[in-house]
Amino acid sequence: MAVLAAQMASNAEAIERELERLLPPVGGSQARLHEAMRYATLGGGKRLRPFLVVASGALFDVPAARARRVGAAIELVHGYSLIHDDLPAMDDALTRRGRPSCHRQFDEATAILAGDALQALAFELLADGPTHPDPAVRCELLLGLAVAAGAAGMCGGQMIDLEAEHRSLNMDQVLELQRLKTGALIGFACEAGAILGAAPAEARAALRGYAADLGLAFQIQDDLLDVIGDAALTGKDLGRDQAAGKATVVSLLGTDGARARLAELRESAHTHLRGIGGEVHLLREVFDFVISRLN
Amino acid sequence: MAVLAAQMASNAEAIERELERLLPPVGGSQARLHEAMRYATLGGGKRLRPFLVVASGALFDVPAARARRVGAAIELVHGYSLIHDDLPAMDDALTRRGRPSCHRQFDEATAILAGDALQALAFELLADGPTHPDPAVRCELLLGLAVAAGAAGMCGGQMIDLEAEHRSLNMDQVLELQRLKTGALIGFACEAGAILGAAPAEARAALRGYAADLGLAFQIQDDLLDVIGDAALTGKDLGRDQAAGKATVVSLLGTDGARARLAELRESAHTHLRGIGGEVHLLREVFDFVISRLN
Numbered sequence A, B: 001m002a003v004l005a006a007q008m009a010s011n012a013e014a015i016e017r018e019l020e021r022l023l024p025p026v027g028g029s030q031a032r033l034h035e036a037m038r039y040a041t042l043g044g045g046k047r048l049r050p051f052l053v054v055a056s057g058a059l060f061d062v063p064a065a066r067a068r069r070v071g072a073a074i075e076l077v078h079g080y081s082l083i084h085d086d087l088p089a090m091d092d093a094l095t096r097r098g099r100p101s102c103h104r105q106f107d108e109a110t111a112i113l114a115g116d117a118l119q120a121l122a123f124e125l126l127a128d129g130p131t132h133p134d135p136a137v138r139c140e141l142l143l144g145l146a147v148a149a150g151a152a153g154m155c156g157g158q159m160i161d162l163e164a165e166h167r168s169l170n171m172d173q174v175l176e177l178q179r180l181k182t183g184a185l186i187g188f189a190c191e192a193g194a195i196l197g198a199a200p201a202e203a204r205a206a207l208r209g210y211a212a213d214l215g216l217a218f219q220i221q222d223d224l225l226d227v228i229g230d231a232a233l234t235g236k237d238l239g240r241d242q243a244a245g246k247a248t249v250v251s252l253l254g255t256d257g258a259r260a261r262l263a264e265l266r267e268s269a270h271t272h273l274r275g276i277g278g279e280v281h282l283l284r285e286v287f288d289f290v291i292s293r294l295n
Helices: A002-022 A031-041 A048-058 A064-086 A108-127 A135-149 A154-163 A171-196 A201-228 A240-244 A249-274 A281-292 B002-022 B031-041 B048-058 B064-086 B108-127 B135-149 B154-163 B171-196 B201-228 B240-244 B249-274 B281-292
Strands: none
Touching (some): A002 A048, A002 A064, A002 A281, A031 A064, A048 A281, A064 A154, A064 B108, A108 B108, A108 B135, A108 B154, A154 B108, A171 A249, A201 A240, A201 A249, B002 B064, B031 B064, B048 B064, B048 B171, B048 B201, B064 B108, B064 B135, B064 B154, B064 B171, B108 B135, B135 B154, B135 B171, B171 B249
16 A cells, blocks of 8 residues: 555556646636636545556556546546535535645636636647557547536436435435536546557456446445545535435435445456456455545 | 539428437437427527538538438537527526527536537437548548537637636637637537548638638628527517627627628639539528528
């Protein structure tokens, strides 16, 4: 895990530099928009999704620099979703990564626009030549990211989540919510490495299985941290799901039940990885990192 | 013009059917999101941008059905921008196309999400095989749409527009605002036909010139309608720019000056079209439609 932590930290630095280079510089008539886009995406975050692209790509000999460009595009979509989720009309969150949320640092209109422009920038990056010399590969990446981000993915999950404040979800519905809201983008991050590396179909299916387990485990750990976490470590408001009476895996199974579920998911993820072969230890360690993280 | 009106109406019907088919059906756990996406994009609008793709594509023998799919993607981006622009934190508009704006019909959170999901859907459509058999063409379309929609296009223009409430813009700044906010997407609509038809570079440059004139003329006519238009015809709140003290071409030049500018732009657009050759009469007529429209 110490080796993994060093690798993740080094990757996070590289992603930071990549984003710094790809985001528009502050200047011009729309300087305030650029500033908000940079504020919301630079200077923090574990950069888990970009690391998943690098780690899954490494299984199929994808150069880390190429994987990181795709990882940066995913991080832009992730960043935009955090800005919009934090808005007063959504989760009304005051802090994010230990700083004022984007709409508090700027204003609501700027925050909405910054999210919109970050989503467009993510697709711009993927469509452009440096992503991969083969346009068919770029189109496959674009299609995957668009589906993961849209109504059948992240946006759909957030819609279910908003409605969960007004009705109580059962376990199947909670799992569906998490599969869309968090799972889709994490799943695409794992699959992106396979797309870049032209991986065989069986390996891709196994990666999808691993990613599904990882995405759900990530969310369960998030829900556990919402209940038992430390706001100083997570850098965001905690106890909000409980306060809102929202059903989560933790509220439905209890903390012990949720931890048991994490152990099952870990077993299942290992089984999927055995189906890929190659240097899968990195993805195994990422799983352990995700279920033991404190922020 | 009677022939053009019939062609535009027939194209608008075809676009309506295309959008109807491409938008997710109302159903599933995220039914409310799908409903809001459909509410905001179906049942109205002149569908000018899709028509521009068809008309410019026709110059290079692009089948209308292929042009309309790209036109539908542009219309999704246009539709998402209207949802977000109408939000209370932005222009706070009560009506759109003669109906309650999306956040009033649903709620703010749903409206924000519907806009986000529509943007993702636009890129999903373009990335997918049916758009064009050559993935290099799809990537060129994707790149063009992403740039036109993002910080260097529509979002950037909306940012300048928001800030214009707090500072008075001079003519150069107003033109920059319009070039980004309205011009970029209209420009891409004209260029998309050329991309689909693998048009020669000179023809593309001439189309870009035409599109720049058309985009500005479109906005000047919009500003004229905001001052002298009929709310029953436009289906949206009028007099808002004046009330907000926003500088526009009309406020800077007066209505007569603005009309004179439209005549100059018309001349310039005709000159650009002569550089293309072929059946450009349709694009000439679109220009006249844009500067004489009442809604």
